[in-house]
Amino acid sequence: MVAQTRENQEGGASAKPRAKKPNAQWKIDGTEPMNHNEEFKLEDSGLNVRRRIEEKYAHEGFDAISDDDLHGRFRWWGLYTQRMPGIDGGRTAKLETRELEDRYFMMRIRLDGGQLSLEQLRTIAGISEEFARGTADVSDRQNIQMHWISVEDVPEIWRRLENVGLSTTEACGDVSRVILGSPLAGVAEDEILDPTPVIETIKERFIGDPDLANLPRKFKTAVSGHPSQDVVHEINDISLIGVEHPEHGPGFDLWVGGGLSTNPKLAVRLGAFVSEEQAPDMWHGVIRIFRDYGYRRLRNRARLKFLMADWGPEKFREVLEQEYLGYALEDGPEPSAPKHSGDHVGTHRQKDGNYYVGLSPMVGRVGGGLLTRLADLMEKYGSARLRTTPYQKLVVLDLPAESVEDFVAEAEELGLSASPSVFRRDTMACTGIEFCKLAIVETKNTAERVVGELEERLADVRDQLPEQLSLYVNGCPNSCARIQTADIGLKGQIIPDGEGGQTSGFQVHLGGGLANYRNDAEGELGRTVRGLKVAADDVSDYVERLIRRYIDTRTEGETFAR
Ligand code: SF4
Numbered sequence: 001m002v003a004q005t006r007e008n009q010e011g012g013a014s015a016k017p018r019a020k021k022p023n024a025q026w027k028i029d030g031t032e033p034m035n036h037n038e039e040f041k042l043e044d045s046g047l048n049v050r051r052r053i054e055e056k057y058a059h060e061g062f063d064a065i066s067d068d069d070l071h072g073r074f075r076w077w078g079l080y081t082q083r084m085p086g087i088d089g090g091r092t093a094k095l096e097t098r099e100l101e102d103r104y105f106m107m108r109i110r111l112d113g114g115q116l117s118l119e120q121l122r123t124i125a126g127i128s129e130e131f132a133r134g135t136a137d138v139s140d141r142q143n144i145q146m147h148w149i150s151v152e153d154v155p156e157i158w159r160r161l162e163n164v165g166l167s168t169t170e171a172c173g174d175v176s177r178v179i180l181g182s183p184l185a186g187v188a189e190d191e192i193l194d195p196t197p198v199i200e201t202i203k204e205r206f207i208g209d210p211d212l213a214n215l216p217r218k219f220k221t222a223v224s225g226h227p228s229q230d231v232v233h234e235i236n237d238i239s240l241i242g243v244e245h246p247e248h249g250p251g252f253d254l255w256v257g258g259g260l261s262t263n264p265k266l267a268v269r270l271g272a273f274v275s276e277e278q279a280p281d282m283w284h285g286v287i288r289i290f291r292d293y294g295y296r297r298l299r300n301r302a303r304l305k306f307l308m309a310d311w312g313p314e315k316f317r318e319v320l321e322q323e324y325l326g327y328a329l330e331d332g333p334e335p336s337a338p339k340h341s342g343d344h345v346g347t348h349r350q351k352d353g354n355y356y357v358g359l360s361p362m363v364g365r366v367g368g369g370l371l372t373r374l375a376d377l378m379e380k381y382g383s384a385r386l387r388t389t390p391y392q393k394l395v396v397l398d399l400p401a402e403s404v405e406d407f408v409a410e411a412e413e414l415g416l417s418a419s420p421s422v423f424r425r426d427t428m429a430c431t432g433i434e435f436c437k438l439a440i441v442e443t444k445n446t447a448e449r450v451v452g453e454l455e456e457r458l459a460d461v462r463d464q465l466p467e468q469l470s471l472y473v474n475g476c477p478n479s480c481a482r483i484q485t486a487d488i489g490l491k492g493q494i495i496p497d498g499e500g501g502q503t504s505g506f507q508v509h510l511g512g513g514l515a516n517y518r519n520d521a522e523g524e525l526g527r528t529v530r531g532l533k534v535a536a537d538d539v540s541d542y543v544e545r546l547i548r549r550y551i552d553t554r555t556e557g558e559t560f561a562r
Pocket of ligand 1: 438477
């Protein structure tokens, strides 16, 4: 009755239902662009800007760069303008991009599977020192990011990277981003299968493919054959997670449609078993579904998770099998719950009898100088392989048993701890206001300060602290540091300071977590606590109170995780 009354108020029972706007899905609505992003992508592929950088912009300089190249296509080669120093977070939303940006770039080097040889490590360290004022951060997507890059230096940086098999191709933009891979690929004693061949095949066949260089939005992939499920698979557009099929042996379980930021959603299982041989074609099928059926009208509804929310896993699997693969996938088993941590911090035995050591740089900051010293140390102790992790950590492989202790002691002196405090171990921070144009607050220095303060203040209860505790810090409502997946997630905001003014602070999210050994449960997104905001200066007070309350009130066997 109420509905009837409202209908009449809005124009009477005879009023025509408002036509639903098309979602600009290429396969249904055609490719006519419905916004400027779609326009510039159709006009000229992001991949083509490389030539202009090499032949024009690197010679003529920053001012010669066209707007669509600078704010659009440069991303296809891992380049974003960085924030102009000194602009406070309160002005972020009020200024145009041109007013916020500096004449320097962040450059993202994609490290598929997080795999680096000693030569590649030295090359990145050298580039950081020579062209990036010594900056280098390990991101939570296993990439390395540098800042202060001038467009004039980009061709030389590419030359050096490509000489050692690295690249920035499709490191950003509406494309297939870096492929997350288990940092222990090929070395773990308990590995179900090595994901490296699948990652390498996808990379060789499809990264830089012009047919896949205009997606509705970014497309994130994760592949792991390790039982700790160490690639945050629930928050990727597509994930392949190692399982043991009772008849076919090792293979993958397929997950689709995860993603954070606005409207965060966990990926869903399609219930399909994917063999190692099938995996690259299956990946190709899923990314083409996204290209062809993904929503392009509104950028904030373009990620694959929105299509998945409307279709559901049954329809998605049916379209994948019938329109893209041409065969039916077999049903497969679910992955077992992880038995131990997927951050791989500490010293562990490899299947060949050597050891790997997971090291914890502070909030992912490494820098060219530190990377050079790490390379020297690895060489001294006979390791030639390094892995980055989706937790902003480093894993050094192939250390002989007799060298491990000395290596760990020397790494500690470099500031790379193999036995970090619980706070340092799983505190992550995004780039934040130091370099990010979208940032509202500072993140990395804040997180580093909080880690130091908590280590000191909670020293009296060190033995009673939870074994792991995730504290993730974001500089804005985007979720580059995955705040919704943390025990304590902090989302940067300008908040009232209690005295009539404003200050940098955070909205608090609590109780998030992906499937892990602590909760033995499926992933769940953290929830905002209504009205709970903390000033940046008060974060340590807040976390200390929370932890002391947990210690005082916990019941037998209760972990800090939800
Ligand atoms: Fe920038 Fe926001 Fe992402 Fe942090 S979360 S890096 S501030 S966009």
